[in-house]
Amino acid sequence: MSDEEDDLILSELPDEELVPQMMDDLYDGMKEEVEEGVNILLERGWTPYDILTKALVEGMAIVGVDFRDGILFVPEVLLAAGAMKGGMEILKPLLVETGAPRLGKMVIGTVKGDIHDIGKNLVAMMMEGAGFEIVDLGINNDVDKYIDALKAEGADILGMSALLTTTMPYMKVVIDTLVETGARDDYIVLVGGAPLNEEFGKAIGADAYCRDAAVAVETAKELIMRKHNRGAD
Amino acid sequence: MLSDRQLSEQGLEARGNSSRLLLLACGALAREILALVEVNGWDHMDLQCLPAKLHLTPERIPDAVEAAVEAARNTYDDVFVVYADCGTGGLLQQRCEALGVRMIDGPHCYSFFEGNETFAAHAEQEITAFYLTDFLVRQFDAFVWRPMGFDRHPQLIDIMFGNYEKLVYLAQTENPDLDRQAREAAERLGLGYERRFTGYGDLATALATLQT
Numbered sequence: 001m002s003d004e005e006d007d008l009i010l011s012e013l014p015d016e017e018l019v020p021q022m023m024d025d026l027y028d029g030m031k032e033e034v035e036e037g038v039n040i041l042l043e044r045g046w047t048p049y050d051i052l053t054k055a056l057v058e059g060m061a062i063v064g065v066d067f068r069d070g071i072l073f074v075p076e077v078l079l080a081a082g083a084m085k086g087g088m089e090i091l092k093p094l095l096v097e098t099g100a101p102r103l104g105k106m107v108i109g110t111v112k113g114d115i116h117d118i119g120k121n122l123v124a125m126m127m128e129g130a131g132f133e134i135v136d137l138g139i140n141n142d143v144d145k146y147i148d149a150l151k152a153e154g155a156d157i158l159g160m161s162a163l164l165t166t167t168m169p170y171m172k173v174v175i176d177t178l179v180e181t182g183a184r185d186d187y188i189v190l191v192g193g194a195p196l197n198e199e200f201g202k203a204i205g206a207d208a209y210c211r212d213a214a215v216a217v218e219t220a221k222e223l224i225m226r227k228h229n230r231g232a233d
Numbered sequence: 234m235l236s237d238r239q240l241s242e243q244g245l246e247a248r249g250n251s252s253r254l255l256l257l258a259c260g261a262l263a264r265e266i267l268a269l270v271e272v273n274g275w276d277h278m279d280l281q282c283l284p285a286k287l288h289l290t291p292e293r294i295p296d297a298v299e300a301a302v303e304a305a306r307n308t309y310d311d312v313f314v315v316y317a318d319c320g321t322g323g324l325l326q327q328r329c330e331a332l333g334v335r336m337i338d339g340p341h342c343y344s345f346f347e348g349n350e351t352f353a354a355h356a357e358q359e360i361t362a363f364y365l366t367d368f369l370v371r372q373f374d375a376f377v378w379r380p381m382g383f384d385r386h387p388q389l390i391d392i393m394f395g396n397y398e399k400l401v402y403l404a405q406t407e408n409p410d411l412d413r414q415a416r417e418a419a420e421r422l423g424l425g426y427e428r429r430f431t432g433y434g435d436l437a438t439a440l441a442t443l444q445t
């Protein structure tokens with residue numbers, strides 16, 4: 001970074017320069033600067049929802065695209081996610097107070113035998129940023145953990161992540177159990193993780209395979225809307 | 234002399250010692266395969282390796298393998314692909330079938346070095362283990378430390394390895410130096426350490442079936 005940027009005083013920037021600057025800081029994983037930017041916008045009377053969607057989520061979407069295109073790598077994505085999380089921690093309680101839109105509730109976790117969680121965490125965060133309530137079960141989840149949580153939370157969506165070829169078939173065990181207990185249609189099932197593909201998602205009976213967090217958000221929104229429409233008639 | 238750096242970045246060109254069978258392998262397996270070929274006198278086998286760094290972007294492996302198989306067809310009677318699934322989610326297997334070439338069984342090299350059955354049998358009891366092979370011990374910085382950003386951002390170690398408890402070094406050879414380096418790697422990651430001698434495991438048995 002140049003000296004000029006080091007001296008940048010965020011609070012002196014007008015909104016239209018501050019927001020892009022926050023997106024840059026997010027991209028560079030600068031958590032404190034992102035948190036500072038969030039606080040400044042709050043002071044200026046922005047709604048928590050606008051800050052979340054117009055600065056943080058949009059910034060993270062750029063990170064997602066550059067990761068997909070091989071411009072950014074795993075560590076940079078993790079740092080950016082950490083910065084976004086910092087900003088979200090400030091906004092979360094305020095979002096509840098200000099009645100930001102709630103799109104639905106998702107239970108998400110990495111499947112049994114697998115402890116990769118970077119992608120899963122990213123999806124959880126972007127879904128939360130888009131207005132979904134998230135129940136994160138963490139790693140190494142067996143079928144009972146998923147199903148107990150779905151019921152206890154009254155969730156709309158189940159999200160499963162797997163990064164190992166040896167653990168991805170376990171998703172089918174979970175879906176089959178939902179089918180056997182007659183609960184399959186109560187939930188939208190989304191699956192993801194680098195070794196998966198569209199064909200696999202179909203074969204195991206998921207509603208959708210999502211290649212990345214942005215696709216997960218779009219797909220979830222669309223399927224929730226369809227579910228509501230169906231519920232109406 | 235083989236250089237690990239070259240095996241990681243460029244791979245290894247075929248020697249042209251035989252036109253019967255080409256072993257098309259991951260660069261991370263070059264030393265082990267050459268050792269087996271030598272002790273067993275498998276003179277009918279030639280070896281070509283793709284860059285080991287494909288490990289970090291497995292989605293590129295099927296295309297890279299296909300291109301190499303196509304290029305080798307005119308020179309060799311047969312090609313055997315020495316790649317496990319390696320995170321391609323079954324796509325490499327499908328591609329090999331379409332190309333009409335065989336490949337080694339197993340999800341990844343940790344598994345076939347230990348023996349696929351043995352590995353699968355303890356996988357559930359050992360999910361908080363992180364494995365290294367001889368190659369990865371020697372190339373720990375190039376394949377783990379730097380790509381995971383630990384040289385620049387040490388705070389990421391906890392984020393990435395927070396759920397791990399021990400590093401298990403699956404040793405292909407008896408080598409006190411590698412044992413020491415693996416133990417050091419475990420310390421740097423803040424993990425416990427275990428060394429487990431595997432030898433060449435299913436790699437040896439799979440190649441032994443390629444006799445003609």
Ligand code: B12
Pocket residue numbers: 064074077108113114115116117118119120122123158159160161162163164165166190191192193194195209210211212213214216287288289290291318319320321340341343359360361362363364365392393394
């Ligand atoms: C980082 C990494 C690790 C880190 C994990 C840190 C962590 N806390 O998660 C470390 C180094 C610790 C690790 C360990 C291991 N790993 Co690893 N790892 C990777 C690597 C390089 C990147 C994965 C990643 O995080 N990508 C970044 C995120 C952002 O992408 P993503 O996970 O794909 O997620 C995106 C999408 O897939 C999608 N998505 C993901 N989940 C979900 C869920 C839902 C519901 C939806 C909708 C979408 C979605 O959205 C995400 C965001 O855009 C991959 C190789 C690769 N390029 O995939 C190997 C890889 C997955 N690992 C592999 C292996 C073998 C292991 C180990 C066994 C290795 C070992 N030496 O012991 C252990 C596993 C232990 C265990 N029991 O789980 C293999 C798998 C091979 C196979 N046959 O399955 C791979 C493919 C590497 C290889 N070529 O060998 N690994």
